[in-house]
Amino acid sequence: MQVFGSSNENAYGNMIRPDREAAMYRAGKELIRPLDIRDIESLAGYMRRNHVGSLEIDSRNSRVFKVSNCLTCSTMEQMGRKACFFEAGLIAGALESIYGKMVYVRETKCQCIGDDVCEFEVIFRGN
Numbered sequence: 001m002q003v004f005g006s007s008n009e010n011a012y013g014n015m016i017r018p019d020r021e022a023a024m025y026r027a028g029k030e031l032i033r034p035l036d037i038r039d040i041e042s043l044a045g046y047m048r049r050n051h052v053g054s055l056e057i058d059s060r061n062s063r064v065f066k067v068s069n070c071l072t073c074s075t076m077e078q079m080g081r082k083a084c085f086f087e088a089g090l091i092a093g094a095l096e097s098i099y100g101k102m103v104y105v106r107e108t109k110c111q112c113i114g115d116d117v118c119e120f121e122v123i124f125r126g127n
């Protein structure tokens, strides 16, 4: 009996299997929700203090967030798929507090697929 998954999966490969992605997203969201984040500056401060990454808004598109030194992937080797579902959920949870609207946050660039920084796109739901 194997407890930790099949032998051809390394720890990271196992962590980002599709069935884990939603759980990581939810974990990020549930972690930040009780903090009642009120603005982007507070979100950026939280992420910096807790070593989740350095958050920046794209100067051309306020719905695009860039994260450098990302907690999940900045020290990972490239593996051909995006990995930062925890960070996406964290940003989503904070934006829902800030705007009082449901949002979905999708990672569009990731250091795990060779991009310089991770990039997240915010999709407001129900409007």
Ligand SMILES: [Zn+2]
Binding pocket: 070, 072, 073, 082, 083, 084, 107, 109, 110, 111, 112, 118, 119
């Ligand atoms: Zn990433």
